[in-house]
Amino acid sequence: MNKAILLYSGGIDSTYLLHELLAKTVGSGSRQRKNPVDEVACLSFNYGQPHVDKELGAAKRITDRLGVEHLFEKLDFPFLRQDMAGGDPVVPNRNMIFISVAGAIAKFRGSNMIFIGCTQSDYGVFPDCRPSFLRSADETLMGAVGVRLISPLVGMKKSDIVTDGRKKHGIDWAETWSCYSGDDEPCGECLACQERNACMD
Numbered sequence: 001m002n003k004a005i006l007l008y009s010g011g012i013d014s015t016y017l018l019h020e021l022l023a024k025t026v027g028s029g030s031r032q033r034k035n036p037v038d039e040v041a042c043l044s045f046n047y048g049q050p051h052v053d054k055e056l057g058a059a060k061r062i063t064d065r066l067g068v069e070h071l072f073e074k075l076d077f078p079f080l081r082q083d084m085a086g087g088d089p090v091v092p093n094r095n096m097i098f099i100s101v102a103g104a105i106a107k108f109r110g111s112n113m114i115f116i117g118c119t120q121s122d123y124g125v126f127p128d129c130r131p132s133f134l135r136s137a138d139e140t141l142m143g144a145v146g147v148r149l150i151s152p153l154v155g156m157k158k159s160d161i162v163t164d165g166r167k168k169h170g171i172d173w174a175e176t177w178s179c180y181s182g183d184d185e186p187c188g189e190c191l192a193c194q195e196r197n198a199c200m201d
């Protein structure tokens with residue numbers, strides 16, 4: 001029995017991955033294959049991000065609709081709080097911290113897999129989304145708690161995810177949230193907005 005925890009932000013990539021896990025598929029076209037997940041729970045972090053209410057609100061609405069268990073954890077560290085819209089979108093070592101906390105939660109709950117929705121579109125800006133990082137984090141997590149870190153979207157671009165998500169899973173992307181600003185409406189200018197808008201029709 002494979003029990004998975006998905007690091008879930010309510011954005012495009014992790015929402016696509018959630019649908020893939022629920023549909024028991026991963027990948028598309030000739031690269032599509034079955035995934036071995038029997039049960040999935042989502043895990044979202046409140047780390048003081050300016051857009052926390054929007055992001056986690058979107059995440060919760062989606063998991064409620066899909067009937068998926070959703071865990072929320074608060075990380076109360078001043079160094080994780082930063083202006084990701086007006087300043088640097090990279091919160092240093094954020095994914096390592098998320099993965100590490102998720103590893104402890106997985107062990108506690110008896111989960112044996114953690115999924116993360118890093119994509120090819122993230123490599124340029126986010127060092128902790130690159131395949132070399134993810135491979136070594138998987139090895140570290142296996143060594144520490146016997147839990148696998150799996151990143152099935154590393155070969156995919158965000159634009160493919162948007163197209164596939166609509167076609168394969170009928171995802172309404174308006175349900176998801178990307179903007180880093182903390183405003184009520186997407187600012188249209190931050191990195192998350194720019195990447196999102198570049199993929200939408």
Ligand SMILES: [Zn+2]
Pocket residue numbers: 085178179180181186187188189190191192193194
């Ligand atoms: Zn924005």
